[in-house]
Amino acid sequence: MNIAATYSHLNGLEFLLVHKRRRWKEIKSVIAVVDANTCRSKVSKKSMKGRLLHSPIDMNSELTRLLRSDSREESRVSYWVTRSEKLIRETLTMSTEDQKRGIEATGETPIFSYKQTHFVKQRVAVEVQFGKYPLVAYDLFVKHLAFYVSHRIDVVIEILPMKSLQSQMSSGVAYYEGEMYNVVRRGCGVPAVPLVLIGIEA
DSSP states (O other): OEEEEEEEETTHHHHHHHHOHHHHHHHHHHHHHOOGGGGEEEEOOSTTTTOEEEOHHHHHHHHHHHHHHTTOEEEEEEEEEOSOHHHHHHHTTSOHHHHHHHHHHTTOOOEEEEEEEEEEETTEEEEEOOSOHHHHHHIIIIIHHHHHHTTSOSEEEEEEEOHHHHTTBSSOOOOHHHHHHHHHHTOTTSSSSOEEEEEEEO
């Protein structure tokens, strides 16, 4: 597969080129190894009836397999929440254990929660996303922030299909051009995480 486009938010790409050049090269090489034709495994039953289409699940699995073989591991950020906004603000920057104790000390009930991302290696998070639109929005505007504010990562790479590839897929997944629009529309400070969007094509 090829990288057709990149979008750098809050100097995410510039950070990689200066501080994590080797990681950036590794990720590009992993993408280049994927043969999109091996992922043409779905026969269309709708408007393109009978046509062989790319399977988003197969493409996601192949990229995930290759990234995992490159020694990246899934990463999780755990924390405790409660119904009190004031209490959440007070405990937000505490360790997980102190969050729970702090909430319990006030008589409120702590609720365990977590966020998980595909791969983190040397503080660079990589998310392969061939899912529906809400999943990408959750990644970009909720999940990555949890890792960034907990000082687990410095930058995020989100891998998406270009519209040209998405239109050959068996289901309507989110695509690069649309998600870049969503990031640009929200302004230069949202999401508050250095980010690189990668658009890939066959």
